[in-house]
Amino acid sequence: MSTADDLTSAIDLSVARIRAAAPGLQPAIAIVLGSGWDGIAGLVQGAVDIPYAALPAFPVIGVAGHAGSLRLGTIGDGAQARTVALLRGRKHAYESGDAAGMKGAIRTLAALGVQVLVLTNAAGSLEREMPPGSLMLISDHLNIVQRTPLLGEAGSERFVDMVDAYDATLRDQAAAAAEAAGIELHEGVYAWVLGPQFETPAEIRMLRGLGAQAVGMSTVPETILARQARLRVLGLSMFTNYGAGMADESLSHAHTLATAQATGALAQRLLAAVVPALVV
Secondary structure, X not given: OOOHHHHHHHHHHHHHHHHHHOOOOOOOEEEEOOOOOHHHHHHOEEEEEEEHHHOOOOOOOOOOOOOOEEEEEEEOOHHHOEEEEEEEOOOOHHHOOOOOOOHHHHHHXXXXXXXXXXXXXXXXXXXXXXXXXXXEEEEXXXXXXXXXXXXXXXXXXXXXXXXXXXXXXXXXXXXXXXXXXXXXXXXXXXXXXXXXXXXXXXXXXXXXXXXOOEEEXXXXXXXXXXXXXXXXXXXXXXEEEEOOOOOOOOOOHHHHHHHHHHHHHHHHHHHHHHHHHOXX
């Protein structure tokens, strides 16, 4: 989309198509499903699926493990039922160098009336106490790339306040839900690196020195976009490996997907517990 007017038109058309495909469904919570997190899609009741290709504001997905479709429906029962929109795949900045790949999708969610955006990802652990296969609540982030999805925008709305980017109340609700479900949920700072190559051991030592507990190649651009759109953000990481040099293992995307798949059942349990507990 070459201009702001083009993007606005694409968002309007995407909103219209979503409402036509799922009349009466008003999602208050949207979840971007990273690698290993897609199992929650099977728990959605009354599911309506829309391929990204039918939504002009949504990205073309080019990474294995990402379905590239929007699923709407409900999670939970009775008073705890939550109407949700699941984004089954994301556009990464490393695919084109553009950090704004999810701009149209997130602004479409805001236009639909979504109030809470849950961002999930697969990440590398920078702490021995957080081994592969464990889960972490994101308390804050480091934009190591120092890129923004707001590049080229005009006006005061581009100056987004990133204090409390990951909503403290949502974090408390998620932590309490995880504890009640008997799921260990760590908490820490997520460092965004561009990728697609993995980090060097020296870079991992740097990130640890800067105070990060996790490293990954997504999420931060979406958080910036969500905060600009006044969406509340909850971030969750699944650890698929230790950072380079911290363990005797070879890092690859296939390794990431395999560990994510093995941890998928735990991630599904976590989201199944957390989503109904969120007060929107």
